[in-house]
Amino acid sequence: LAPYTITYFPLRGRANTLRILLNDQGQEWKEIVVTFDEWHKGVLKASCAFGQLPIFQDGDLVLYQSNAMLRHLGRKHGLYGKNDSEAALIDMMNDAAEDIRGRYVTLVYSNFDDGKEEYLKDLMIRLSKFEAILANSKTGFLVGDKISFADYSLFDILLTHLVMRSSCLDSFPNLKGFVERMSARPKIKAYLESDAYTKLPINGNGKQ
Numbered sequence: 001l002a003p004y005t006i007t008y009f010p011l012r013g014r015a016n017t018l019r020i021l022l023n024d025q026g027q028e029w030k031e032i033v034v035t036f037d038e039w040h041k042g043v044l045k046a047s048c049a050f051g052q053l054p055i056f057q058d059g060d061l062v063l064y065q066s067n068a069m070l071r072h073l074g075r076k077h078g079l080y081g082k083n084d085s086e087a088a089l090i091d092m093m094n095d096a097a098e099d100i101r102g103r104y105v106t107l108v109y110s111n112f113d114d115g116k117e118e119y120l121k122d123l124m125i126r127l128s129k130f131e132a133i134l135a136n137s138k139t140g141f142l143v144g145d146k147i148s149f150a151d152y153s154l155f156d157i158l159l160t161h162l163v164m165r166s167s168c169l170d171s172f173p174n175l176k177g178f179v180e181r182m183s184a185r186p187k188i189k190a191y192l193e194s195d196a197y198t199k200l201p202i203n204g205n206g207k208q
């Protein structure tokens with residue numbers, strides 16, 4: 001029996017990092033797919049703690065907020081560093097990834113056609129910071145010597161931006177290497193090649 005349930009739209013969106021993490025960790029989960037028509041009826045929305053999806057269930061525990069879900073899985077599956085200092089640094093990395101994600105969502109849902117080039121300029125600056133962090137990493141992970149939930153977050157963001165601009169990592173060899181290594185992890189590789197991944201749009205409005 002799958003211990004976990006993800007309730008979300010038929011999108012990669014804010015569930016993609018969770019799905020990549022769960023796959024890579026060999027976990028099973030159930031998906032409850034919510035169509036936009038169903039959502040617009042408003043009943044489910046009214047029942048959500050903050051009026052939004054995704055929902056993540058772990059037995060009796062019901063979570064809203066995708067980054068809280070990542071932290072929960074980080075704690076449960078040893079993806080949160082080996083001490084409090086590493087955990088704090090992992091939080092910091094994930095928050096920096098979330099800063100990019102938040103800007104991406106704003107661009108996609110409010111100003112995609114006019115804002116894209118300006119957005120990409122700012123993105124390069126943000127990515128250069130992660131490039132420098134990985135250049136200083138001895139292990140190829142963002143923090144410490146093991147994968148953390150922040151690595152999955154960064155990976156998801158990089159995959160998404162490679163769709164927007166396939167050359168966006170050309171001047172960042174460490175980020176490129178990171179994407180290659182993450183993509184080559186056997187369970188991630190299988191997932192990225194599966195229909196469950198390739199058939200899902202990234203966003204809900206056809207933009208990417």
Ligand code: 0HH
Pocket residue numbers: 009011013014036039040045051052053054064065066067105203204205
């Ligand atoms: N901070 C929250 C988190 O990280 C943000 C959740 C959120 O923005 O979990 N949820 C959105 C869906 S993810 C939501 O519930 C953004 C892309 C969604 C695209 C599809 C939207 C179609 C809506 C019919 N949005 C719906 C809503 O707010 O009513």
